[in-house]
Amino acid sequence: MTEFAAFKKMKELLTNYYIEAKTTQEKPIAWITSGAPVEFLYAMDILPIYPENYAAMCAANHQSVELIEAAEAEGFSQDICAYARTDFGADITQGGPAAGLPPPHFLLCSTNICKTVIKWYEVIARKYDVPLFIVDTPFLHDGLTQELIDYTISQFKDLENFLSDFTGKPFDQERFFEVLYLSREAANYWQKMLYLGKNIPSPFNSLDSFIHLGPIVTLRGTKECVDYYKLLYDEVAERAEKKLASVPGETHRVLWDNLPVWFKMRRLEKFFEEHKTTLVVTTYANSWGGYGNFNLDQTDDIYESVARSYLNVYINIGFEDRIKYLAQLIDEFSLTGFIMHSNRSCKPYSIGMYRLQEELSKLTGKPGVVIEADQNDPRAYSDAQVETRLEAFIESMESISLN
Amino acid sequence: MFEPFHEVVTNVSKTILEHEKKTDRPVIGVMPAYFPMELIWAAGGYPVQLWGNNLPLEKSDAYLQAYCCSIARSVLELEMRGIAKMVKGYAFTSLCDTLINLREIYRRLFSKPTLELSIPITKTVEARRTYLRSVVQNVTDGLEAITGQKITPDALKETSQLFGHVRALQRNLYQIRREKPGLIKNHDFYTVIKAGFFLPAAVYAQMLEKLLGNLDTLEAPNGKRPRLVLSGMVFDPLEIYQLMDEFGADVVDDDFANGWRTVSKKDFQVGNLSEGVTAYLFHPAPCCCIYNPDNDRHAYLLNKVKESGADGVLFWYMKFCEPDAFDRPQLMKRLKDENIATAFVDLELSVANFDAVKTRISAFCEILEG
Ligand code: SF4
Ligand code: SF4
Numbered sequence: 001m002t003e004f005a006a007f008k009k010m011k012e013l014l015t016n017y018y019i020e021a022k023t024t025q026e027k028p029i030a031w032i033t034s035g036a037p038v039e040f041l042y043a044m045d046i047l048p049i050y051p052e053n054y055a056a057m058c059a060a061n062h063q064s065v066e067l068i069e070a071a072e073a074e075g076f077s078q079d080i081c082a083y084a085r086t087d088f089g090a091d092i093t094q095g096g097p098a099a100g101l102p103p104p105h106f107l108l109c110s111t112n113i114c115k116t117v118i119k120w121y122e123v124i125a126r127k128y129d130v131p132l133f134i135v136d137t138p139f140l141h142d143g144l145t146q147e148l149i150d151y152t153i154s155q156f157k158d159l160e161n162f163l164s165d166f167t168g169k170p171f172d173q174e175r176f177f178e179v180l181y182l183s184r185e186a187a188n189y190w191q192k193m194l195y196l197g198k199n200i201p202s203p204f205n206s207l208d209s210f211i212h213l214g215p216i217v218t219l220r221g222t223k224e225c226v227d228y229y230k231l232l233y234d235e236v237a238e239r240a241e242k243k244l245a246s247v248p249g250e251t252h253r254v255l256w257d258n259l260p261v262w263f264k265m266r267r268l269e270k271f272f273e274e275h276k277t278t279l280v281v282t283t284y285a286n287s288w289g290g291y292g293n294f295n296l297d298q299t300d301d302i303y304e305s306v307a308r309s310y311l312n313v314y315i316n317i318g319f320e321d322r323i324k325y326l327a328q329l330i331d332e333f334s335l336t337g338f339i340m341h342s343n344r345s346c347k348p349y350s351i352g353m354y355r356l357q358e359e360l361s362k363l364t365g366k367p368g369v370v371i372e373a374d375q376n377d378p379r380a381y382s383d384a385q386v387e388t389r390l391e392a393f394i395e396s397m398e399s400i401s402l403n
Numbered sequence: 404m405f406e407p408f409h410e411v412v413t414n415v416s417k418t419i420l421e422h423e424k425k426t427d428r429p430v431i432g433v434m435p436a437y438f439p440m441e442l443i444w445a446a447g448g449y450p451v452q453l454w455g456n457n458l459p460l461e462k463s464d465a466y467l468q469a470y471c472c473s474i475a476r477s478v479l480e481l482e483m484r485g486i487a488k489m490v491k492g493y494a495f496t497s498l499c500d501t502l503i504n505l506r507e508i509y510r511r512l513f514s515k516p517t518l519e520l521s522i523p524i525t526k527t528v529e530a531r532r533t534y535l536r537s538v539v540q541n542v543t544d545g546l547e548a549i550t551g552q553k554i555t556p557d558a559l560k561e562t563s564q565l566f567g568h569v570r571a572l573q574r575n576l577y578q579i580r581r582e583k584p585g586l587i588k589n590h591d592f593y594t595v596i597k598a599g600f601f602l603p604a605a606v607y608a609q610m611l612e613k614l615l616g617n618l619d620t621l622e623a624p625n626g627k628r629p630r631l632v633l634s635g636m637v638f639d640p641l642e643i644y645q646l647m648d649e650f651g652a653d654v655v656d657d658d659f660a661n662g663w664r665t666v667s668k669k670d671f672q673v674g675n676l677s678e679g680v681t682a683y684l685f686h687p688a689p690c691c692c693i694y695n696p697d698n699d700r701h702a703y704l705l706n707k708v709k710e711s712g713a714d715g716v717l718f719w720y721m722k723f724c725e726p727d728a729f730d731r732p733q734l735m736k737r738l739k740d741e742n743i744a745t746a747f748v749d750l751e752l753s754v755a756n757f758d759a760v761k762t763r764i765s766a767f768c769e770i771l772e773g
Contacts, residue, residue, distance in 0.1 A: 150533065151533065
């Protein structure tokens, strides 16, 4: 990975976060999906815990197989998302880097990333006998509509009532707006940092952004998160200024679509370095940049803009819009090609990918490749297969540049 | 007695083409699950339910990965191979991530219109009501655009009665099966239900009436064979029922999305369309794809076992169906805690060799026989 001084700070932040999670006596704990509106929780002093982030950490630490196998031994099928299996396993064995997650008092789940999380959280709700609040954010087949926005806002209001009943306190709107502001600030730094990838050569690569995603996922809405991304942004901006390349001799600049392969980060990094290929931008890391769009200037519109941001997530939009967005990234980041990770675990991100690849290549004239892998289950991954495909893809970029 | 139903199921395309001509209605392909067929018929369409078949997958592989369920892959195969060419448009529900994306694939690959009944999953009642109103409006507009015909209140009322009648007849068949296990062979039973996917409701109703009239007079065979409740999304592949008939096991009830979960639905309420759709989607049987904590699957399945006098529950798992897969371990545990025997089989529509499934089911039946 590119060496960033901020990395140390991030480790410290995440360690403190997990320590608080494991030890807090005062704060209620909510398990929450990565795309759920966490700002409502912070407004009521509830500590959000992200099972997806924990699952990713387990895989990055090469602990996911044993956890997945523990879940499978309890009957959970290999067919279900490996994040869920990893977390079920961590819950059963109290395993992983934080020795399991603290038990939830309730669950908050949003369908903007997938419908799978409903099933996942139903299992948890039943196991712990805790309430599950769902913010349903239907798939945007035809873009954002007022009906979808209104539907989401109504559920936000209901969420406020739920939280108020749960805590026995009135919903703290003032604090809520402050938290939204902090979320927006952090997301803006994050987005600005990601957009520094437009520099040639790129001062960081997407594997770095995957590593540095932790705080924007788990601490979004806190002051620490803003400070951290400011630090990181400054550091990356300085590298950009000095024209320091993340991948020395950068020859190819590509996009990565879908989640990372958490357990192969090092190997893939080495592979791309050897092939002078920088992963410059990803749809995945960009998703958190969307929370920089909160319009907080007019009280009346705040809920609407929050609803828009939570609905309008890449994985929740129709293919027409996905293609447009991908093409725009290819253009703006001066890319030479794109990699799509057909992720066995994540159907909503992956189904249709082969069609997207065809259309996107046709539209942009850039080569693309689909690799078959999995974000968290190393048993569903073959180095040889993936690397052979990637090599062929890199060759195809080379032949284009020679022409 | 069952011959006409077998005839339909073995000649699906022919059946549809014949009735398309007779009814002079555009064929609408209905994707899994719970799209109210009433809306399609009332709009002048001819709904045909698509749950896939056992064609080898040759073309769909280009667009649907091997980790997608065989329902989605098989349905896409039908369109790609031109077998579904009589279908003029597709009606989806937002049942699962696979189907949501499948609709997008259809929109990119084919020019046929698609519409989606987006199922709101929220406990915020007012939000659900308002949102569903706009969803239903879009769906009816879409149907009317395909058929060129308006949905009138009269047509809707008549259709609701017709489809309600069909389901009531199917429920009678289920009732007979519960009361007289073994009277209807498993393979015949599901052939009868499946035939309904392809026939116009009035034609199917007549066939069912005739069948039920005959069945009423018959007695179940003597002797008790293991009695099973089956639970899963889709009751296919039908070949397995032939095997069960041979080695001796009686399905006495089921919890299939295209079986009892649909058959149990009451008459579609036409007074207020969005309320009607809500009632239709969320009641009475729970489904793994429709979050509804007020309608608990555990209690429901336990009750089903009790009421049907089954000896055990066999989970009929369509590979890669996550909604079903997530629920299963806790459900099995709960049943086990209540001393109900359970087992599960992994299935795909395109399976050609049923030896492993047969071994598994017969082993389970042996356990049940003690
Ligand atoms: S990886 Fe995909 S399927 Fe799994 S929880 Fe995330 S969005 Fe849902
Ligand atoms: S079988 Fe499962 S995954 Fe497949 S379409 Fe039906 S609900 Fe979706």
